[in-house]
Amino acid sequence: MKVIVTGSQGMLSQDLIPIISTEHETVSLAANELDITNKEKVFDVIGESKADLVINCAAYSQVDQAETEIEQAFRINAYGVQQLALACRQHRSTLCHISTDYVFDGTKNEPYQPFDQPNPISRYGASKLAGEKFVQSILNRYYLIRTSSLYGKNGNNFVHTILQLAGKGGPLKVVCDQQMSPTWTVNLAQGILRLISTGNFGTYHLTDRTNGGISWHEFAGRILERKGSHAEIEPITTKQFARPAKRPAYSVLDTSLFTLCSGYEPLPWEESLKRFLETI
Ligand SMILES: NC(=O)c1ccc[n+]([C@@H]2O[C@H](COP(=O)([O-])OP(=O)(O)OC[C@H]3O[C@@H](n4cnc5c(N)ncnc54)[C@H](OP(=O)(O)O)[C@@H]3O)[C@@H](O)[C@H]2O)c1
Numbered sequence: 001m002k003v004i005v006t007g008s009q010g011m012l013s014q015d016l017i018p019i020i021s022t023e024h025e026t027v028s029l030a031a032n033e034l035d036i037t038n039k040e041k042v043f044d045v046i047g048e049s050k051a052d053l054v055i056n057c058a059a060y061s062q063v064d065q066a067e068t069e070i071e072q073a074f075r076i077n078a079y080g081v082q083q084l085a086l087a088c089r090q091h092r093s094t095l096c097h098i099s100t101d102y103v104f105d106g107t108k109n110e111p112y113q114p115f116d117q118p119n120p121i122s123r124y125g126a127s128k129l130a131g132e133k134f135v136q137s138i139l140n141r142y143y144l145i146r147t148s149s150l151y152g153k154n155g156n157n158f159v160h161t162i163l164q165l166a167g168k169g170g171p172l173k174v175v176c177d178q179q180m181s182p183t184w185t186v187n188l189a190q191g192i193l194r195l196i197s198t199g200n201f202g203t204y205h206l207t208d209r210t211n212g213g214i215s216w217h218e219f220a221g222r223i224l225e226r227k228g229s230h231a232e233i234e235p236i237t238t239k240q241f242a243r244p245a246k247r248p249a250y251s252v253l254d255t256s257l258f259t260l261c262s263g264y265e266p267l268p269w270e271e272s273l274k275r276f277l278e279t280i
Pocket of ligand 1: 032076099101
């Protein structure tokens with residue numbers, strides 16, 4: 001297939017592009033080459049490329065900043081995604097779009113299914129949900145993949161932050177009352193590669209495998225343990241760690257439909273973390 005990847009300088013896309021390129025002719029477009037909010041350009045590029053598939057990794061991903069930069073978050077995560085979906089429909093390309101666990105409110109206490117009712121509690125989550133709705137209402141041929149808590153070698157993320165803080169001697173205070181599934185970008189990218197060749201369109205969840213989720217505190221502990229660090233990590237509550245955007249208390253995603261429809265079994269989170277730490 002001919003595949004376009006948008007937002008090619010992002011954390012996910014930098015790991016995704018080499019993996020997709022192993023099987024597909026891949027065209028990578030950075031934000032300065034294709035701004036997804038530029039309607040004319042989006043239609044021109046998708047039309048001229050004759051791409052079979054567009055993988056949208058372009059996003060406004062600053063969760064806290066989105067609380068004040070509301071218009072910009074919606075411009076990219078909703079309007080930009082709408083333009084991609086419309087252009088894909090016009091030029092008969094399939095769209096693979098990435099979304100987030102933050103479309104859920106976190107009030108469930110068992111993993112979210114792809115068809116559970118979203119109810120975002122942050123502006124970022126609301127902007128991503130708006131993008132999802134455009135994809136689902138404009139297109140028949142789409143893969144919509146929600147993921148969570150990404151880390152990879154090319155971006156600011158929790159693993160890098162913990163290692164940096166531990167390197168400086170701490171102190172480390174990490175929230176212990178938010179359950180999630182961390183996800184290594186390479187694990188996600190390998191799943192995307194498998195799903196896009198199936199033709200099994202729809203909405204899916206893909207994260208690293210956890211048995212019902214882990215807390216950020218547990219994740220931090222394992223990062224340091226694997227690095228042989230003895231830095232102390234104090235567990236704190238969400239209430240003690242005030243941030244502009246609310247986070248769901250429980251945002252574990254059930255990945256079984258993804259596995260059923262793609263054949264891809266995500267790695268367990270400990271294995272992903274081990275492999276990731278070996279690469280940095
Ligand atoms: N990171 C996470 O923990 C997480 C969790 C769940 C879901 N997700 C989703 O996963 C996807 C990938 O996330 P990520 O962490 O890789 O994000 P990222 O590192 O922030 O990458 C996003 C990319 O999009 C580009 N971009 C921004 N506005 C654009 C526009 N108007 N047109 C084209 N490109 C634009 C950015 O370029 P500039 O940097 O130049 O602006 C950046 O290269 C996103 O959809 C995100 O919502 C992420």
